[in-house]
Amino acid sequence: MKRLNLLLLSLGLLLITAVLAGAAEPGEKAVDLGARQVKMEGLSLINAFFAGWYNSNKYVFAVIVTVVMGVIGALIAFVTDLFLKAVGMDVSKIEHHE
Amino acid sequence: MFDVYLPIAETNFNIFVLIAIGFSVGVLGGFFGVGGAWVVTPALNIFGFPMAYAIGTDLAHIFGKSIVATAKHRKMGNVDIKLGIWSIIGSVIGVEAGAQVVMWLTGKGLAGPVVRYIYMLMLFGLGIYMLYDYATKDKRAAAKAAAAASRVVKEPKKAWNLPPMMTFPASGITISFWTVMGVFFFTGFLSGFLGVGGGFIRMPALIYLIGCPTAVAVGTDLFSVLFAGAYGCWTYAVKGVVDIVAAIYMLIGASVGAQIGVTAVKYIRGYGIRLLFAIMIILAGIAVVFKQINLKPYDAIVVLAGALGMCAVITVRLIIGFRREKYEKMMGLTH
Numbered sequence: 001m002k003r004l005n006l007l008l009l010s011l012g013l014l015l016i017t018a019v020l021a022g023a024a025e026p027g028e029k030a031v032d033l034g035a036r037q038v039k040m041e042g043l044s045l046i047n048a049f050f051a052g053w054y055n056s057n058k059y060v061f062a063v064i065v066t067v068v069m070g071v072i073g074a075l076i077a078f079v080t081d082l083f084l085k086a087v088g089m090d091v092s093k094i095e096h097h098e
Numbered sequence: 099m100f101d102v103y104l105p106i107a108e109t110n111f112n113i114f115v116l117i118a119i120g121f122s123v124g125v126l127g128g129f130f131g132v133g134g135a136w137v138v139t140p141a142l143n144i145f146g147f148p149m150a151y152a153i154g155t156d157l158a159h160i161f162g163k164s165i166v167a168t169a170k171h172r173k174m175g176n177v178d179i180k181l182g183i184w185s186i187i188g189s190v191i192g193v194e195a196g197a198q199v200v201m202w203l204t205g206k207g208l209a210g211p212v213v214r215y216i217y218m219l220m221l222f223g224l225g226i227y228m229l230y231d232y233a234t235k236d237k238r239a240a241a242k243a244a245a246a247a248s249r250v251v252k253e254p255k256k257a258w259n260l261p262p263m264m265t266f267p268a269s270g271i272t273i274s275f276w277t278v279m280g281v282f283f284f285t286g287f288l289s290g291f292l293g294v295g296g297g298f299i300r301m302p303a304l305i306y307l308i309g310c311p312t313a314v315a316v317g318t319d320l321f322s323v324l325f326a327g328a329y330g331c332w333t334y335a336v337k338g339v340v341d342i343v344a345a346i347y348m349l350i351g352a353s354v355g356a357q358i359g360v361t362a363v364k365y366i367r368g369y370g371i372r373l374l375f376a377i378m379i380i381l382a383g384i385a386v387v388f389k390q391i392n393l394k395p396y397d398a399i400v401v402l403a404g405a406l407g408m409c410a411v412i413t414v415r416l417i418i419g420f421r422r423e424k425y426e427k428m429m430g431l432t433h
Contacts, residue, residue: 050106062335062336066328068346069161070162072346073165074169076354077165081357
């Protein structure tokens with residue numbers, strides 16, 4: 001009987017998960033600024049590059065933003081790690097103590 | 099004088115303010131395992147950044163910062179990747195369910211106050227529980243030691259061992275699949291319901307409900323924040339509200355801050371991290387109360403002052419810990 005209850009409970013929980021997953025729809029629509037254009041006059045090289053892609057294609061702009069953030073994050077992680085090692089701050093595995 | 103032109107937001111902004119905001123949220127993010135959107139968005143807004151761009155730019159820099167912090171936590175053995183992947187799966191389902199409830203409440207015109215009151219309840223409830231947990235830790239340790247000394251063999255607490263069971267070697271736990279999914283669904287639900295990244299809910303849930311060591315909870319939570327940040331960065335950029343130049347400056351500050359925050363985890367015991375976290379989320383709760391009663395700009399000032407104060411505490415503890423470690427190493431060499 002106990003096993004049967006456990007089994008029924010498991011099936012019920014599975015069903016809830018499946019129903020919720022199926023019911024999932026896109027949430028509240030954010031304010032769409034997709035059509036907005038920024039001014040290009042007087043922009044320097046890098047600013048003009050970003051603004052140019054922002055105006056011409058938001059998807060390419062989004063790819064550029066995501067890749068740039070990822071690459072800079074990884075680069076800084078690498079460089080600061082080297083720096084911390086140089087000053088003698090050990091970044092190897094630690095023991096977990098509460 | 100030190101203003102830079104931000105081409106997407108089409109505004110001038112002080113470069114040092116951007117780096118300083120990034121730095122402080124980097125320290126908090128690396129130390130507590132949270133994204134820190136609740137600090138950055140009001141901070142940017144206070145200093146004159148348009149709100150829509152504040153949210154998008156914040157998420158973009160969180161993605162970059164999470165890479166830095168997660169990479170370092172991984173080196174320190176603080177990331178349970180298997181648990182992190184399950185947390186992402188459970189959270190996604192929960193976020194959608196939470197968003198559906200918000201949509202339903204919005205239709206009834208109740209979303210604003212209901213969300214804010216639950217937010218306050220969550221922040222104060224969690225903060226007070228964690229403070230209580232910290233305050234009673236010695237008593238519990240003494241009781242445990244006394245029981246061990248008197249050799250009273252206590253029945254282990256009955257866990258909910260509903261199959262299938264899952265083992266997470268990095269965290270050193272074996273736990274029911276349903277507990278894992280239930281916890282992450284619940285934290286995801288709250289995250290979708292409250293409209294936040296969810297790091298500040300997931301981190302204590304990993305400790306108290308899943309049973310992770312504090313440092314692993316911090317690292318694993320950051321792993322989840324990384325994926326949420328990547329998605330947020332992409333989707334807000336498509337909507338045209340990420341100022342990439344501002345995000346890069348903030349990322350520079352945040353990356354340095356994250357290194358400090360993550361390294362500090364090594365020098366502060368798990369309970370110390372929990373105590374500081376409890377104080378921080380209680381301050382965030384006070385800020386939400388101020389917002390509810392329209393005490394502007396004190397809501398944002400409380401969050402900012404709390405964040406800066408916490409950064410100072412973490413940095414000082416790091417310096418003390420580092421100097422002690424160096425001293426002990428030297429002593430070890432001389433013996």
